[in-house]
Amino acid sequence: MTNDTSRNTGFTKPVTYDIYLVGVGGQGVLTIGELIAEAAFRKGIPVNFYPTKGMAQRGGFVKAQLRLGRATIGPAIPEKGADMIIATEVSEALKAIRYVKPGGDFVLFAHVWAPTAVMLGKAPYPTLDQVFDAARDALNAGGRIHCIPEESLPMFEGSPVPDNIYTLAVALKQTALGELLSPADVEQVLRTRWKRGVERNIFAFQAGLGAQSHEAVTQ
Amino acid sequence: MKLMTGNDALAWGALHAGVKMVAGYPGTPSTGALASLLAMNPPGVHVEWSVNEKVAFEVAAGAAWAGQRAMCTMKMAGVNVAFDSLISIAYSGIVGGLVIYVADDPGVSAGMAEQDSRGFAIMADLPMLDPSSPDEIYRLTQMAFDLSEKTGSPVFVRLVTANCSSYAGVNVADNPPVWPERKPVLLHDINRFTKAGSAICMTQHRDLIARLEKAGQWIADAGLNPLRLGKQRGLGIVVGGMVDSYLEEGFEIAARFGFIPSDASLLQLKAVHPFPTERVRALLGHCDTVLVLEELEPHIEKGIYVEAHRLGFEGRIVGKLSGVFGRIGEYGISHVVKGIGAALDLQIPSDLFQSKTDAEKLAAARPITVCAGCPHRGTFMAINTAIRKAGFKKNDVMVTGDIGCTILGMNPPFNTVSTEVSMGASLGLAQGYVRAGVTTPVIATIGDSTFYHAGIPGLLNAVQHQTPLTLVILDNGWTSMTGMQVNPGTAEKFQQSGDTRLDIAKIVPALGIDQFWIVRPFDLEDTTKVIQNALKLPGVKVVLAREECSMPAKRRGLEAGQIKVVEENCNLCKLCIIQTGCPAISLGENAVVIDENLCYGCGLCAATCNQDAILVEEVTL
Secondary structure: OOEOOOOOOOEEEOOEEEEEEEEOOOHHHHHHHHHHHHHHOOOOOOEEEEEEEOOOOOOOOOEEEEEEEOOOOOOOHHHHHHHHEOOHHHHHHEEEOHEEEEEEEEEEEEEOOOOHHHHOOOOOOOOOOHHHHHHHHHOOOOOEEEOOHHHHEEEEEEEOOHHHHHHHHHHHHHOOOOHOOOOOOOOOOOOHHHOOOHHHHHHHHHHHHHHHHHHOOOO | EEEEEEHHHHHHHHHHHHHEEEEEEOOOOOOOHHHHHHHHOOOOOOOEEEOOHHHHHHHHHHHOOOOOOOEEEEHHHHHHHHHHHHHHHHHHOOEEEEEEHHHHHHHHOOOOOOOHHHHHHHOOOOOOOOOOHHHHHHHHHHHHHHHHHHHOOEEEEEHHHHHOOOOEOOOOOOOOOOOOOOOOOOOHHHHOOOOOOHHHHHHHHHHHHHHHHHHHHHHHHHOOEEEOOOOOEEEEEEEEEEHHHHHHHHHHHHHHHOHHHOOEOOOOEOEEEOHHHHHHHHHHHOOOEEEEEEOOOOHHHHHHHHHHHHHHOOEEEEEEOOOOOOOOOOOHHHHHHHHHHHOOOOOOOOHHHHHHHHHHHHOOOOOOOOOOOOHHHHHHHHHHHHHHHOOOHHHHHHEEEEOOHHHHHOOOOOOOOOOOOOOOOHHHHHHHHOOOOOOOOOOEEEEEHHHHHHHHHHHHHHHHHHOOOEEEEOOOOOOOOOEEEEEEEEHHOOOOOOOOOOOOHHHHHHHHHOOOEOOOOOOOOHHHHHHHHHHOOOOOOEEEEEEEOHHHHHHHHOOOOOOEEEEHOOOOOOOHHHOOOOOEEEOOOEEEEEEEOOOOOOOOOHHOOOOOOEEOOOOOO
């Protein structure tokens, strides 16, 4: 979060917050970005949300860049520019690390979606520790890693809640994004966006807000 | 204010400018504009996906010749297809208003060329607007129609991936102007609408140049390329299109290193063609260093060199030609900061926007493959097996590929397809391999929409010249890669009201091809047998592999079958994963696991299993 009046430049910087999202097509990671964008927009915060799907219908790398707070804004976040990374797949998380700002937040839903070659034992897949090490290196002091294990998802009517909504709630509650948007701002969008599954989504959202800290212990 | 994409904003802009008809062909990242209009279904406005971009352009141009406001939409590769007609209609000019929307893709997020369509505006002598934010797209699209009508010229609106697919707030008018119904006009003027003879063509060329000049005047009067002269005579910045949106932030950062924004002059180009000569001359007269910020090709920069030469400008021009920037990829904040640093010799740390890339190297490779339930999976598997069973090694047989989902056959586990060039090129290339003296079977693969778009002429050519090849048409009934648009072959019930379906199964025999088979790619055995047989026969052979794309089918609640894993039979041999590469299958502890949400029940995994561990149960619909 940036909100300082710099003596050197004479600029009054707006309150800005940049989020870089990565995952695999079909996981709903773009939906996380859409929900935050919509909530911010309804609140009158300037938004630019730039999803990149490429050729992936399902199963390919997807990313999105969400920039809040600036009326005139370019869609792309520079390297070392994002206040927060939200990643929903362990290996794909690595592709976002260079965009995180030193001192920022790194939120990972630790799902493993193994490509076929990995399943067949023909290609390596990174360990969680490798991802953490790389993230720590980029985050520096003051940066925080929040890791949501897949098994921590609460159940709703017999099946795990939607991981993207849960992850969004954790990110909102445990990072400075919560200073821009309140849970009520996001919940309002969740209630109106889909006709079906509202209870399930709200349950996931509330559970994520109430979750214990997922902050990974830094060395 | 509404939150929408740049593509949506363009659609609203056209609508609020009184557009009467819109035609386009899907192509990422441009698709959303016409899709948005189709979803709105505005009364009195005809909106269609045309068979290809050339036809879309001609349909729109015809409507504009009849006096209406019309628009066509396409990705940059589509302009190549439309360009034959485009040059000619540029010469003729238009009667109503005509906007050509083209989306470029710097950074190649959609997998084609980094083609800079501004070069086409230069070649065609047509004005081009190059807005930055979605809100600006909405406003400039409306202005493009005015410009077109005031000058009698088609006008390009060029967007790039970053702005056409970005969502941002757009001030859409609550009470847009009401456009009176226009009666179509019929002008019979061969001097304008034909190219019969050099006198006609050269007169049209003269008129074309005059129209462009008039457009330049209109653009200047409208203030589309604002110039602000700085307090100092030092730095002048020229920024084109999308890059404009990064300036404010870039200025703030550069200011930390000694840059004083109010000292600098700034020329923001929203209309990149015709070249804003007067504005550039004013800037050159005021500055001793000029920084040019434009993505892809140095079109603006080269124009500045020309004016600099004419003025005897002795300062520096900083940009691509001076070696500071390259011609590849998207621009961002870092380019603004780097450019200012280079222009003013500021000490800016080189790692300000540069992080380590080691982490990415650890990421698992994730080659994109066809979706779970994709019928193409069966076709690729069948082609591979047919080649082997016909007695050939895979590498001894050329399988050419085409644009769309069919190109996913290039990736593992199939590795079937070896070429991807442009719409329809699979057919021409295949004939070239045959004529080069290749004696093994040559196979061309093409999807349904691509076949209609540009495949048919290639097939006609093969028939006329009796070039022996096997064409496999992968017909899934939709233009799927771009998000399941309707094409001429889509089932009748999904065609727009009043439209009709053209069946490939009727087109192929009508071309005089009697070696023609229709197969269902979920029936792996039969599909393999038919292709294997075709490979042995002489002449032109066509296999129509037909099964609906599983994405729209699943959305309608359909499934091809129910897959059941018999755990006690599975020996974890992984054959199903190796052969299908289906994203719905993963390895469990004792047996493979099928993701029920992803699975469409195509049964191809069951067809590969030799342990009776995967069963398909038919579903009754």
